[in-house]
Amino acid sequence: MKSGFDNTAGYIRKLLGASVLMAMLQSALALDAVQGDFTQVLETRSGELTVWQIADNPDIYIFDFPGLTYQGRSFNRITQFTEQQTTEAYPKVLGNQELARYVEAARRTQADFAFGHDVLISELVQFFNFSLRDKIELNPEEIAIREFLIEQGLARFWRGFYQAMKPGVVVLAIPQTQDRKVGEPMVSPGARYAILLHELAHGEYYTNPHYAKYCQRFWHETLTEYQRELFKRFLMNFNYAVNHEELLINEMQAYLMFTPDPKSFSARKLGVSDAELQSMRETFRRGSPPIRLPLR
Template sequence: MRLPQFVNRVVLVLGLAAGLLGSAFVGAFEVKEGDLKTIFYAKTDVPVVWRYTPNSEVMILDMPGLELLGRTFNRVTQLTEQQYTEAYPRVLTSQELSRYIGNAHRTFANFAAGHDLRISDLVQFFNLADRDKVELFPEEYALRDFLLQQGLIKEWRGFYQAQKPHSIILSIPQVQDRRGNEPALTSQARYAILLHELSHAEFHTNAAYNKYCRGFWASGLTESQREAFRKFLAGMRYSVENEELVINEMQAYLVFTPDAGAFSAARLGVSESSLAGMREAFVRGRPPVQLPLRVKAGELP
């Protein structure tokens, strides 16, 4: 009993220390505009927010460092994607979050490589944190302040309200070499993460594409294939009882994650021919989405 407690305290202390070292990044974000190719090839050593020109509802936070990315988004992602069946959803304290990530055999730097959040999700997160008096990281407060400054949310009588509830905030990491407790991240991985997250934005903001994905899930896959996706996602602690979340992740992994390290037939638990057949069926139906559909692992825009 004492050993896990000690390990979790060490993880928490290391996370807090990393936050102090990265505190220079906390503050106003630089805002730019760009399309997929512009964003992918951009290099930055400070956080940048991209207004995604093909879709005005989407903003992308481009983060220089996986630890910084995790301290900004891991806690809200744990709330929105992994607490669906909780009778009393709540924001984890920093110690609870460190323990949760440690129990998943992860760190703040590799808990998730990218994130997609609706403004309504973020409003719920900040309201619950205030309700329960949970002290957040400086990076999370910086994100909240940015949303307030941009008029995406507002504070009214002690509560946060969404001004644009259906707008989407995505996050992606910069390319980096291995450093400290952070893994390396290649150009190919950055592209796969960017495509994956943009497909989530399409699912949230493109009603025709959302309908297409739901139809494909219901009629384009067999029950055993649907169960394979549920099992794959459950292994990463997604709340698979949330069918909307499962369908959203299905389309993102199936077609928009050209990285065998993140998604493959072996990881899904199916044959190569079965996975290829699912992908071909999805593309053959002509999904109404403005993203490249046949990207192969290793290809860049």
């Protein structure tokens, strides 16, 4: 039997939970996308959540987080849903305990499960519809993203389900620079640059159909079967769903051409010589259509 103190404590916890949720929702409603170019985004450290809309490609939004745990609580479950499901019979949004076990099994934490995220509005809407169907309790941070999408006219709630109003728009997430702190690794200026460039490469792939078609041809017609297999093995190490070919192609171009961080990607990590990696990059660069990012 619960004591009066237990009942009071439980009531207070509910109130605190409700107040946190309300604060998150108010924050989402207060958020407005700030126009900025690559350099502005890279060099800004606001110390608070900022949402950028890329000036020369307004179909790309960037959630710029002042902390890796904050970013993880906002996007880890979404990324697991869109990129890392390989054995499920159908798409499934993980519950809180399932997600915690999944992250632990990957020997990760909320802070370092992924350092950047990319997702289409169409995928976000699917995520929120499946979580609604399965009655998944979402984090306040995830609910804040959903409310932001509705507030910005990117999605709507209509006749009992969420609907994408601009399905081809892409949402990215990156961390701001930070010193190492309890439970979170350091994010150096160099790391922020590499994460931002890598995620914007995904944005380019999603929003530039000419570039996407080129990447698909490069994957099928230029890379050898052995090289494609090497990329699959490399991506399997990060728990990507390698049975999803579109995902493989998108990640291939982002790692090959837009990840200037040898801790994340290198010839050794891919399993090729430096000369072979350089040859792949030169071949890719020669055939690529015009894009908004600097090719390596």
